[in-house]
Amino acid sequence: MEATIQALGVRKAFGTRTVLDGIDLEVPAGSIAAVLGPNGAGKTTLLNILSTLVAPDAGTVTVNGHDLARDPSAIRESISVTGQAAAVDEVLTGEENVTMMGRLNGLNRAEARRRSRELLESFDLADAARQRVVTFSGGMRRRLDLALSLVATPPVIFLDEPTTGLDTRSRRALWQTIHGLRTDGATILLTTQYLEEADELADDVTLIDGGRVVASGSPGELKAQVGETVVELKTHDGELLAAVPTDGTLPGLRAAINQLEERAAPGAAVSLRSPTLDDVFLHLTDPAAGQATTQKAFS
Numbered sequence: 001m002e003a004t005i006q007a008l009g010v011r012k013a014f015g016t017r018t019v020l021d022g023i024d025l026e027v028p029a030g031s032i033a034a035v036l037g038p039n040g041a042g043k044t045t046l047l048n049i050l051s052t053l054v055a056p057d058a059g060t061v062t063v064n065g066h067d068l069a070r071d072p073s074a075i076r077e078s079i080s081v082t083g084q085a086a087a088v089d090e091v092l093t094g095e096e097n098v099t100m101m102g103r104l105n106g107l108n109r110a111e112a113r114r115r116s117r118e119l120l121e122s123f124d125l126a127d128a129a130r131q132r133v134v135t136f137s138g139g140m141r142r143r144l145d146l147a148l149s150l151v152a153t154p155p156v157i158f159l160d161e162p163t164t165g166l167d168t169r170s171r172r173a174l175w176q177t178i179h180g181l182r183t184d185g186a187t188i189l190l191t192t193q194y195l196e197e198a199d200e201l202a203d204d205v206t207l208i209d210g211g212r213v214v215a216s217g218s219p220g221e222l223k224a225q226v227g228e229t230v231v232e233l234k235t236h237d238g239e240l241l242a243a244v245p246t247d248g249t250l251p252g253l254r255a256a257i258n259q260l261e262e263r264a265a266p267g268a269a270v271s272l273r274s275p276t277l278d279d280v281f282l283h284l285t286d287p288a289a290g291q292a293t294t295q296k297a298f299s
């Protein structure tokens with residue numbers, strides 16, 4: 001399938017600090033791709049390069065058939081970008097925010113109002129359309145921010161950590177919205193720190209650490225690299241002491257339990273679960289940490 005977004009050998013340094021060190025990325029048309037990694041891994045810098053906000057030091061980038069070096073303005077006309085902070089005017093109502101963005105995008109007054117109604121309905125904000133944004137919850141502001149970025153219905157959408165700071169309910173509601181955008185034909189690239197989010201949304205995942213790609217593939221393919229089963233050792237109150245991936249065979253399970261035995265505490269219990277992207281990341285970046293605990297937080 002043809003790649004709508006492609007980066008080859010992208011490098012970027014700020015002073016003596018190398019942020020991206022030869023990143024390769026391809027996103028097929030009409031798919032959702034996630035770039036996953038901890039803070040400082042280079043996710044936002046990569047997104048800024050793809051959206052023409054930052055120039056790479058080396059490498060090539062094409063977005064929607066346009067080359068970054070030759071025609072960055074054509075890329076900007078093909079994309080929308082939603083950053084980590086909601087860029088909305090708190091003094092205005094939700095309806096006024098979207099209508100104003102429509103006017104700035106060249107729509108006449110009637111067209112801007114019609115587009116505002118469509119987007120607010122699509123993002124489940126119709127009932128709050130005439131409320132001032134200062135009264136909105138964090139989830140409502142995030143949905144409004146995404147609505148603003150889609151006034152011009154671009155074919156490519158970049159989302160930088162779209163659910164950061166949202167509660168579980170708001171996060172899942174936004175996931176449904178993102179799925180809907182893909183159904184409508186958009187190609188979406190998002191960055192995230194949330195392993196569950198990448199697993200839920202992405203057709204393909206690129207794991208980066210220290211500015212380099214450490215793995216890429218579908219969530220299922222990446223999890224298969226760890227093994228079929230993870231054996232966990234937990235205290236009586238549920239605290240995770242250790243976790244070891246296995247191939248799911250009886251000898252593999254016995255070997256995993258033997259590894260965990262030395263960490264066992266009084267009342268500790270063993271359980272089995274399927275691998276997660278958390279296991280994948282720790283397995284690929286620090287195997288020792290992956291055996292010590294799989295609940296290391298991205299921070």
